[in-house]
Amino acid sequence: MAAALQTLGGGIGITLHWIAFTPTIEQQATEEQKKKWLKLAQDVAIVGAYAQTEMGHGTFVRGLETTATYDPSTQEFVINSPTLTSTKWWPGGLGKTANHATVMAQLYTRGKCYGPHNFMVQIRSLENHQPCPGVTLGDIGPKMESNGNDNGFARFDHVRIPRENMLMKFARVEADGTYVQPPSSKLAYSNMVYLRGTFVMSAAQALASATTIAVRYSCVRRQSEMKPGEPEPQILEYQTQQYKLFPQLAAAYAFWFASWFMTQQHGSITGSMEKGDMSGLAELHALSAGLKSYTTAVTARGIDVCRMACGGHGYSHASGLPALFGGAAALCTAEGENTVMMLQTARYLVKCFAQSQAGKRLTGTVAYLSAVQPSPVAGNRNMSDLGTLVAAFQHRAARMVRHAAMQMQGEMQKGKAREDAWNSCSVLLIKAAEAHVHSFVVRNFAETVQTVEVDESVRAVLTSLCQLYSLYGITEHAGDFLKDGYLTGRDIDAASSHLSAMLARVRPDAVALVDAFDLHDKILRSVLGRYDGRVYEHLYEWAKKSPLNKSEVHESYYKYLQPFLKSNRAKL
Numbered sequence: 112m113a114a115a116l117q118t119l120g121g122g123i124g125i126t127l128h129w130i131a132f133t134p135t136i137e138q139q140a141t142e143e144q145k146k147k148w149l150k151l152a153q154d155v156a157i158v159g160a161y162a163q164t165e166m167g168h169g170t171f172v173r174g175l176e177t178t179a180t181y182d183p184s185t186q187e188f189v190i191n192s193p194t195l196t197s198t199k200w201w202p203g204g205l206g207k208t209a210n211h212a213t214v215m216a217q218l219y220t221r222g223k224c225y226g227p228h229n230f231m232v233q234i235r236s237l238e239n240h241q242p243c244p245g246v247t248l249g250d251i252g253p254k255m256e257s258n259g260n261d262n263g264f265a266r267f268d269h270v271r272i273p274r275e276n277m278l279m280k281f282a283r284v285e286a287d288g289t290y291v292q293p294p295s296s297k298l299a300y301s302n303m304v305y306l307r308g309t310f311v312m313s314a315a316q317a318l319a320s321a322t323t324i325a326v327r328y329s330c331v332r333r334q335s336e337m338k339p340g341e342p343e344p345q346i347l348e349y350q351t352q353q354y355k356l357f358p359q360l361a362a363a364y365a366f367w368f369a370s371w372f373m374t375q376q377h378g379s380i381t382g383s384m385e386k387g388d389m390s391g392l393a394e395l396h397a398l399s400a401g402l403k404s405y406t407t408a409v410t411a412r413g414i415d416v417c418r419m420a421c422g423g424h425g426y427s428h429a430s431g432l433p434a435l436f437g438g439a440a441a442l443c444t445a446e447g448e449n450t451v452m453m454l455q456t457a458r459y460l461v462k463c464f465a466q467s468q469a470g471k472r473l474t475g476t477v478a479y480l481s482a483v484q485p486s487p488v489a490g491n492r493n494m495s496d497l498g499t500l501v502a503a504f505q506h507r508a509a510r511m512v513r514h515a516a517m518q519m520q521g522e523m524q525k526g527k528a529r530e531d532a533w534n535s536c537s538v539l540l541i542k543a544a545e546a547h548v549h550s551f552v553v554r555n556f557a558e559t560v561q562t563v564e565v566d567e568s569v570r571a572v573l574t575s576l577c578q579l580y581s582l583y584g585i586t587e588h589a590g591d592f593l594k595d596g597y598l599t600g601r602d603i604d605a606a607s608s609h610l611s612a613m614l615a616r617v618r619p620d621a622v623a624l625v626d627a628f629d630l631h632d633k634i635l636r637s638v639l640g641r642y643d644g645r646v647y648e649h650l651y652e653w654a655k656k657s658p659l660n661k662s663e664v665h666e667s668y669y670k671y672l673q674p675f676l677k678s679n680r681a682k683l
């Protein structure tokens with residue numbers, strides 16, 4: 112559902128009801144509260160927004176200014192927006208659609224602040240949809256994309272809600288105002304972890320859509336002469352076109368497989384957390400934050416590569432690519448800005464590295480950090496072997512994590528405070544965390560293709576795609592692999608020539624590989640990416656529907672151009 116809604120460009124008022132509001136009830140409400148709100152939400156008898164971000168703070172959740180102050184005399188919370196910057200700003204559907212919102216606010220009880228917690232607040236009347244007393248609501252105005260979604264603002268003027276409206280699955284406030292701690296203070300953020308995980312699938316779907324459009328169009332479009340006098344070839348025959356598109360196609364597959372892993376990991380770790388075992392929370396957070404950041408960033412860049420690969424027609428809204436880009440750009444910022452998210456992954460990696468140095472054997476997605484040897488053994492590597500490629504990515508990531516962590520340690524030994532050392536190493540840390548996530552995506556891709564049992568030929572083509580993805584990553588980041596001599600210049604040359612071979616090998620299957628995404632024309636909404644390939648006829652039909660073509664002579668002619676031309680002619 113989440114990915115399907117985001118395919119609509121994250122673009123309708125009810126999107127956040129499904130992807131954030133309802134899951135927040137599922138994850139943060141007690142059984143009693145679920146009985147009250149979950150069915151209403153599932154049946155859309157109430158419509159909700161997820162109201163966390165404020166005008167002044169999005170990233171720094173601890174810095175939110177909205178307050179929820181408990182009043183034991185009435186057993187109510189008072190929700191208040193004390194400053195302009197505390198105005199809730201951005202939540203999807205908040206402006207005009209929602210009549211309820213889960214509101215993240217600083218919880219005060221018995222004079223003490225316990226940090227951000229979630230509260231269920233009714234914001235509009237269920238009778239006439241007018242804002243409830245004390246609530247000011249509105250839309251924040253046009254955005255880069257997703258303008259069918261009324262991202263909104265909300266201000267609360269001492270709005271009273273019953274005590275039972277605090278989502279109390281983890282933390283509680285008793286009737287007398289006693290605060291009961293949750294098993295982990297970060298459980299109030301569990302819905303963000305969930306949503307970040309779903310963004311990985313949204314990224315995969317967006318990149319799959321863009322590559323479907325660009326690969327299909329590249330088979331329809333013919334341009335130039337490859338050999339003098341011969342018919343114009345399909346532009347997909349040009350190696351440079353394949354080099355633009357096939358790495359994006361491979362990344363779309365890699366991200367689907369990563370999203371499957373993420374979903375499975377989320378289910379298994381949250382299952383353990385339900386039983387009181389919180390040990391997987393840090394890894395789940397680090398993995399979801401890093402994957403969200405990496406996949407959405409690569410997707411946004413990849414969609415733009417697809418746009419340019421479609422030449423002039425790619426720039427037209429008829430291609431569907433500008434809208435896809437706008438949607439992917441939102442994924443880079445929403446649900447945790449990408450740099451900030453990658454730094455969270457780096458934070459986890461630095462901790463794991465320190466544990467490994469102290470002799471602890473690491474497990475899960477970071478196990479390789481203790482297994483990889485710091486001193487590389489150079490040699491003639493078989494750069495078409497998937498095992499070799501996976502090992503190379505792990506070595507690169509382990510070296511970069513070690514380098515960033517040691518650099519930080521060095522700065523601290525020279526007397527810098529930890530926070531200052533962190534900031535001055537944060538570019539290195541980001542790169543190390545990206546290398547870690549990249550290495551995870553490669554390994555997961557390689558492991559997934561090995562499990563394909565249905566058909567030998569399907570496994571073969573997916574293996575080629577996985578090799579292509581890995582070799583492209585190595586040639587793009589050659590310096591990282593060469594730095595400590597793990598790969599040699601000859602290895603990189605071998606990687607480049609294997610990559611060229613893979614481009615040629617994937618070419619005959621390229622259309623089948625995008626058709627396999629099974630994206631209906633109604634979902635793609637692209638003239639260039641039509642399944643039937645009838646691009647030119649439909650481009651002409653599409654243009655005829657342009658609002659400027661409603662009349663033969665546009666009204667602006669009579670208003671501006673005609674008098675202007677007349678006066679110019681009179682001067683002659």
Ligand SMILES: CCCCC/C=C/C(=O)SCCNC(=O)CCNC(=O)[C@H](O)C(C)(C)COP(=O)(O)OP(=O)(O)OC[C@H]1O[C@@H](n2cnc3c(N)ncnc32)[C@H](O)[C@@H]1OP(=O)(O)O
Pocket residue numbers: 117120121127131161163164169170171172173203297300301303304392393396441442444445446447448451455458459
């Ligand atoms: C396009 C269509 C749909 C769009 C839908 C969009 C919806 C939204 O955008 S909803 C709003 C989303 N907002 C965010 O995602 C806010 C991002 N910020 C944060 O999540 C956090 O504040 C933070 C990750 C930036 C951390 O803040 P910080 O104040 O520096 O650290 P804390 O004191 O809060 O954390 C200390 C400790 O806890 C770990 N941690 C942080 N978050 C989580 C988490 N979700 N789960 C588990 N653990 C978490 C953090 O790593 C620290 O760990 P230690 O290193 O062990 O101390």
Ligand SMILES: Cc1cc2nc3c(=O)[nH]c(=O)nc-3n(C[C@H](O)[C@H](O)[C@H](O)COP(=O)(O)OP(=O)(O)OC[C@H]3O[C@@H](n4cnc5c(N)ncnc54)[C@H](O)[C@@H]3O)c2cc1C
Pocket residue numbers: 127131161162163164167168169170171200201202203257262441444445446447448450451454
């Ligand atoms: C399309 C869209 C939909 C959204 N929907 C919702 C919604 O439904 N509900 C909701 O509550 N919110 C929503 N948001 C808000 C969104 O969650 C925030 O915009 C996002 O978390 C980023 O926070 P920010 O705007 O404060 O960015 P900022 O943190 O101000 O980022 C600005 C810059 O500062 C940098 N920066 C900030 N902190 C650090 C740091 N610690 N270290 C290094 N660099 C840093 C960032 O990397 C970035 O370059 C939405 C946003 C968008 C764009």
